[in-house]
Amino acid sequence: MEFKIALIRGDGIGPEVVNGAVTVIDKVAEKFGHKITYVDVDMGGNATDKYGVSYPAGTAEKCKACDAVLLGAVGGPKWGPDKPAEQRPETALLAIRKDLGLFANLRHATLRPALIDACPLKDEIAQKGIDIMMVRELIGGVYFGKRDRYETADCGVECTDLMAYSEMEIERVGRQAFELAMKRRKKVTSVDKANVLETSRLWRSVMHRLAQEYPEVEYEDYLVDNTAMQLVRDPSQFDVVVTENMFGDILSDEASMITGSLGMLPSASIGAQAPGLYEPIHGSAPDIAGQDKANPIATILSVAMMFKYSFNLPEEASAIEQAVDAVLAEGWHTPDIAGQGEPVGTKRMSALICEHI
Numbered sequence: 001m002e003f004k005i006a007l008i009r010g011d012g013i014g015p016e017v018v019n020g021a022v023t024v025i026d027k028v029a030e031k032f033g034h035k036i037t038y039v040d041v042d043m044g045g046n047a048t049d050k051y052g053v054s055y056p057a058g059t060a061e062k063c064k065a066c067d068a069v070l071l072g073a074v075g076g077p078k079w080g081p082d083k084p085a086e087q088r089p090e091t092a093l094l095a096i097r098k099d100l101g102l103f104a105n106l107r108h109a110t111l112r113p114a115l116i117d118a119c120p121l122k123d124e125i126a127q128k129g130i131d132i133m134m135v136r137e138l139i140g141g142v143y144f145g146k147r148d149r150y151e152t153a154d155c156g157v158e159c160t161d162l163m164a165y166s167e168m169e170i171e172r173v174g175r176q177a178f179e180l181a182m183k184r185r186k187k188v189t190s191v192d193k194a195n196v197l198e199t200s201r202l203w204r205s206v207m208h209r210l211a212q213e214y215p216e217v218e219y220e221d222y223l224v225d226n227t228a229m230q231l232v233r234d235p236s237q238f239d240v241v242v243t244e245n246m247f248g249d250i251l252s253d254e255a256s257m258i259t260g261s262l263g264m265l266p267s268a269s270i271g272a273q274a275p276g277l278y279e280p281i282h283g284s285a286p287d288i289a290g291q292d293k294a295n296p297i298a299t300i301l302s303v304a305m306m307f308k309y310s311f312n313l314p315e316e317a318s319a320i321e322q323a324v325d326a327v328l329a330e331g332w333h334t335p336d337i338a339g340q341g342e343p344v345g346t347k348r349m350s351a352l353i354c355e356h357i
């Protein structure tokens with residue numbers, strides 16, 4: 001088959017991990033007989049340096065002309081929160097998610113067998129395993145609500161960030177979670193703060209309605225603070241976890257860390273139509289950028305998700321995942337994860353994974 005992939009290499013370690021992932025895509029294409037072409041798309045801090053804006057006109061259109069988008073990471077201290085919005089890399093990230101209609105962000109936290117020792121939780125907890133599909137609503141809530149900043153009479157400046165959710169927005173991401181659960185261990189945990197927030201009370205009622213449609217799926221409501229605690233107490237209890245945008249942002253970092261390293265966790269952002277966007281959940285790590293130290297595995301596993309969800313090629317996806325596990329089982333590791341002997345760099349790790357495909 002033929003596919004066109006938009007590459008947003010981004011900032012910091014972004015270009016290095018994308019390069020590593022591209023070698024893996026090429027290897028899969030060669031082995032399974034696919035033809036894959038790439039289109040480079042500038043976005044993030046590098047685009048600000050080049051064009052003065054982090055999200056140049058036409059970015060979304062270029063991506064829409066492809067079958068999938070692979071993103072490294074954007075951001076860095078050079079383009080910090082003090083810069084105008086149009087220069088900040090995060091503005092571009094939110095804009096591309098919105099413009100492509102990517103309402104569901106799937107973050108798959110698994111404790112890979114070879115990395116069980118890297119799990120910071122107690123051994124008896126780690127032994128029970130971790131395989132959580134976190135489904136984060138991605139284009140609504142407080143990330144996209146109205147913001148305001150104004151002077152008050154006696155308290156100085158005051159700001160507001162509005163969190164809004166409609167039934168439609170909740171239902172479409174909820175449905176995604178139930179559908180995924182049907183293909184997994186048939187359990188959905190919906191996370192909210194219904195004891196305080198009105199948006200959460202609506203969230204919960206929509207989820208309950210959906211739960212009726214999926215009688216085979218075991219369903220439970222968890223409050224977000226309790227979820228943060230349960231994730232370290234007993235992560236094996238979770239199958240699919242579905243939650244709103246900001247709760248999902250926070251909980252997915254926690255879920256990734258308990259699997260051993262931020263450098264291991266892939267994500268897929270999908271909407272009603274192609275293309276989906278695939279990116280590691282880690283950031284641009286400017287402190288190690290350009291030194292061939294970054295772990296490319298999160299990006300490579302994101303490519304596996306691309307083959308599965310955008311190209312509908314589960315066999316190719318498994319080939320990538322198995323290659324990653326095989327390389328880790330042999331003790332190979334980048335500096336951020338445990339293993340045997342000296343750590344290897346981004347390029348070598350990517351090459352090793354290619355050799356095992």
Ligand code: IPM
Nearest residue numbers: 074075090091093094249281
């Ligand atoms: C993520 C990141 C982004 C987010 C930032 C960089 C805007 O933390 O993808 O989780 O909060 O969504």
Ligand code: MG
Nearest residue numbers: 249250253281
């Ligand atoms: Mg985050």
